[in-house]
Amino acid sequence: MKTRVKERTVRCEECGFGYIFPIDNRIHAKYHYRYLDATYKFGQLLLYPEREELKQQSWTIFIDECSSDAERIIAVEQLFQSHFSRSVESNNWNLEHPPFETYCLMLLDQKHWKNLLSPWLGLHEALVKKNSNTRSCSSKRAIYGSIPDGKTVWRKPFTLRSKSRRSLHKPTKDGGKSR
Numbered sequence: 465m466k467t468r469v470k471e472r473t474v475r476c477e478e479c480g481f482g483y484i485f486p487i488d489n490r491i492h493a494k495y496h497y498r499y500l501d502a503t504y505k506f507g508q509l510l511l512y513p514e515r516e517e518l519k520q521q522s523w524t525i526f527i528d529e530c531s532s533d534a535e536r537i538i539a540v541e542q543l544f545q546s547h548f549s550r551s552v553e554s555n556n557w558n559l560e561h562p563p564f565e566t567y568c569l570m571l572l573d574q575k576h577w578k579n580l581l582s583p584w585l586g587l588h589e590a591l592v593k594k595n596s597n598t599r600s601c602s603s604k605r606a607i608y609g610s611i612p613d614g615k616t617v618w619r620k621p622f623t624l625r626s627k628s629r630r631s632l633h634k635p636t637k638d639g640g641k642s643r
């Protein structure tokens with residue numbers, strides 16, 4: 465007699481995907497590989513519970529009057545790490561997402577963060593300098609566009625979206641008559 469596997473709702477501990485086992489195994493596998501590819505490219509990416517915990521810890525250090533500038537820099541970067549993970553996840557683990565250092569510079573460009581950091585003189589400059597000095601902050605930064613003030617999720621700019629489509633429709637010798 466053939467025994468049927470009992471269906472149940474599960475959540476993958478590694479990628480955080482919730483699904484019905486075994487019906488959605490394939491959907492999960494696809495999602496899981498996208499997640500793994502993203503961690504391979506961007507490094508560790510935090511899932512929701514870890515993100516919330518890190519955010520809370522970082523804010524506590526950030527607003528503590530006794531914290532040093534060095535501690536505050538780490539706290540802001542951890543906050544950004546948390547937002548970064550959420551942003552990559554919101555983009556369905558898209559590998560075209562800007563790298564972490566570029567993402568930090570995009571947030572630091574915002575009025576929101578400039579205002580938040582303004583009580584601590586030199587903190588904004590120190591964070592910009594730190595993230596500008598890394599290898600992944602390339603001259604390609606402009607192609608990623610910007611993140612609207614106060615927002616933390618990156619959205620692929622239209623120019624980047626249409627790039628692949630444009631290359632499929634290169635002008636032909638007859639001056640594009642085929643259009």
Ligand SMILES: [Zn+2]
Binds near residue numbers: 495496
């Ligand atoms: Zn998974």
